[in-house]
Structures are given as structure tokens and as C-alpha cells.
Amino acid sequence: MEAKMIRRLVVKVGTSSLVMKNGRINLPSIDRLAYSLSALNNAGYQVVLVSSGAMGAGLASLNKTQRPAAIAEQQALASLGQVELMRIYSQRFLDYQTRIAQLLLTRDNLEYPLNRTNVLNTIEALLQQKIVPIINENDPVSVDELDHHTTFSDNDELSALVATRIGADLLIVLSDIDGLFDKDPHKNADAKLIENVAELTPAIRLSATGSSTRFGTGGMVTKLKAAETILNADRQMVLCNGQDPRVILKVVNGQPIGTHFGRHSIKPLATDKEEF
Numbered sequence: 447m448e449a450k451m452i453r454r455l456v457v458k459v460g461t462s463s464l465v466m467k468n469g470r471i472n473l474p475s476i477d478r479l480a481y482s483l484s485a486l487n488n489a490g491y492q493v494v495l496v497s498s499g500a501m502g503a504g505l506a507s508l509n510k511t512q513r514p515a516a517i518a519e520q521q522a523l524a525s526l527g528q529v530e531l532m533r534i535y536s537q538r539f540l541d542y543q544t545r546i547a548q549l550l551l552t553r554d555n556l557e558y559p560l561n562r563t564n565v566l567n568t569i570e571a572l573l574q575q576k577i578v579p580i581i582n583e584n585d586p587v588s589v590d591e592l593d594h595h596t597t598f599s600d601n602d603e604l605s606a607l608v609a610t611r612i613g614a615d616l617l618i619v620l621s622d623i624d625g626l627f628d629k630d631p632h633k634n635a636d637a638k639l640i641e642n643v644a645e646l647t648p649a650i651r652l653s654a655t656g657s658s659t660r661f662g663t664g665g666m667v668t669k670l671k672a673a674e675t676i677l678n679a680d681r682q683m684v685l686c687n688g689q690d691p692r693v694i695l696k697v698v699n700g701q702p703i704g705t706h707f708g709r710h711s712i713k714p715l716a717t718d719k720e721e722f
């Protein structure tokens with residue numbers, strides 16, 4: 447496998463990596479995420495974060511654990527939680543001298559050419575200034591209306607779309623699971639990790655099912671959709687466990703962790719800095 451140098455990367459972090467099982471925000475995890483992305487940013491990588499967690503942060507700030515059933519209430523919760531989430535990110539990244547910016551996107555924003563150009567120009571301008579864009583779906587406006595297709599089924603899909611649109615070399619998807627297995631490990635004790643996927647075969651597609659955890663939404667199905675987008679663009683994606691987000695540094699250094707999707711291998715950016 448030919449090694450390809452990584453300079454621009456997108457990291458997607460799911461609710462399960464940001465909120466603990468008891469519903470409280472996982473501050474140590476967010477701190478390690480801020481540390482890792484700041485270290486990469488300092489070393490010359492261009493980093494974009496796609497972060498879920500608005501609803502989780504909303505629930506935590508209201509001291510609740512159950513998502514409301516009504517869409518409008520979920521949207522209100524996301525708009526409340528997004529502020530809290532960004533407050534925490536802003537604080538933690540500043541501890542590592544890194545500035546962040548927020549983009550809340552709908553599918554239309556990346557599909558309609560004029561909107562897309564504006565979004566991509568904004569991201570470019572931020573990256574040129576070494577500011578880390580933090581992206582989430584714009585939940586309060588993401589409803590199906592008229593002929594607009596404004597929703598993403600999940601942030602996994604959004605992260606893959608962003609990664610391919612900005613020409614990222616690598617997408618790292620942090621999950622609550624070690625990677626793609628030949629069947630759902632939460633339901634099958636003998637499930638085996640698949641280390642490399644160069645092509646999405648029917649057997650691989652069959653292995654993926656929905657989420658079986660309380661906080662996750664898309665399960666492995668949306669992660670494979672993301673992988674498909676990445677493979678079609680001939681880029682690389684790594685799906686791994688986000689329990690300790692410092693794993694990002696190991697992935698970027700080319701260590702074999704989780705499931706690697708792609709037809710190339712990862713070559714770290716040659717920097718004069720020490721290895722992480």
C-alpha cells in the first residue's frame with residue numbers, strides 16, 4: 447500500500463465520546479480532544495472538528511437524561527446545548543492557545559453551489575489563520591421542507607461530506623467502539639475487528655447494523671455511508687474508539703488502530719517537531 451502524506455484532516459466526535467453514561471459532560475475527554483487537535487494544529491496540520499453533543503450538552507445542563515420525543519423540543523434542546531458545548535470547547539482549546547470557530551450546517555449549505563462556495567471559503571479562511579472550525583448540524587433548522595433536503599441522517603455523513611469537499615487527506619471517526627467488526631460486538635461476543643477495508647463488499651455492508659447504545663444515533667450503518675463517500679473520493683478514513691481522544695495523535699502518526707478504510711496508508715506530515 448502506497449503511503450500518502452496527511453496535512454488536512456477532519457475529526458468526527460460522537461455524543462458517546464462527549465457525554466458520560468450518567469448523562470454528565472465528559473470534561474476530561476473534551477480536554478484531551480482539545481489537547482490533541484491543538485498539538486496537530488501547532489505541528490502544521492490543518493484540522494477541522496465535526497462535533498455532535500448539542501443535545502447531550504442540553505440535557506446535561508437541564509439535569510435530564512431522557513431526550514424529549516417532540517422534534518421542536520429536541521431542536522430547542524440542541525440550540526440550548528450548542529451554546530454550552532461551544533463554551534466548553536472554547537475554554538479548553540484556549541488552554542492550549544488554539545482559537546476555534548463555529549459552523550452550523552444543513553445539507554443545503556453543502557449542496558447548493560453558491561452556499562457551498564461560501565461555506566468552503568469560510569473554512570479555507572479559518573484554516574489559513576490556524577483557527578479550528580468546529581462544525582455541527584444546524585439542528586434547529588434541519589427539517590424537511592418543500593424540495594429542500596436539509597437534514598443529514600447523522601453527523602457521520604456530514605463529516606464525510608465536509609472532508610471530501612475540503613479535500614481532506616484523512617477523516618478520523620471517533621466512536622464508542624474499537625472499529626468495524628464482522629458483527630455488532632454488543633450483541634455477539636465472538637465478533638472480530640476488521641483492520642483494513644479497501645472496498646465495501648456485500649459481506650462488509652451486511653456486518654453493519656444500527657446503534658445499540660443509549661446515546662448513539664446512526665450506528666455502523668451511517669459510519670459505512672461515510673466510509674463509502676471517502677473511498678469514492680480515494681481518501682482515507684479511520685474508525686476507532688474515542689474513549690481517549692489522544693488516540694488521534696497515534697492514528698496520524700501511522701499506528702494501526704481501529705479500522706482503516708482506504709487504498710493507501712497514512713504518512714505523517716514531516717515536521718521539525720518531536721513525535722507526539
Ligand SMILES: Nc1ncnc2c1ncn2[C@@H]1O[C@H](COP(=O)(O)OP(=O)(O)O)[C@@H](O)[C@H]1O
Pocket residue numbers: 460461462463620621622623625626627628629630631632653654655656657658659661662663664665666667
Ligand atoms: N459491525 C459492527 N461493528 C461495530 N459496531 C457495530 C456494528 N454493527 C452495529 N454496531 C453498533 O454501532 C455502535 C456505534 O455507533 P453509535 O452508537 O451511533 O456511536 P457514536 O455515538 O460513536 O456515533 C456500536 O456501539 C455498535 O453497537
Ligand SMILES: N[C@@H](CCC(=O)OP(=O)(O)O)C(=O)O
Pocket residue numbers: 459460461462497498499500501502524582583585599600601602661662663664665
Ligand atoms: N447534531 C446532533 C447529533 C447528531 C449525531 O449524529 O449524533 P452522534 O451519533 O452522537 O454523532 C447533536 O449535536 O446533538
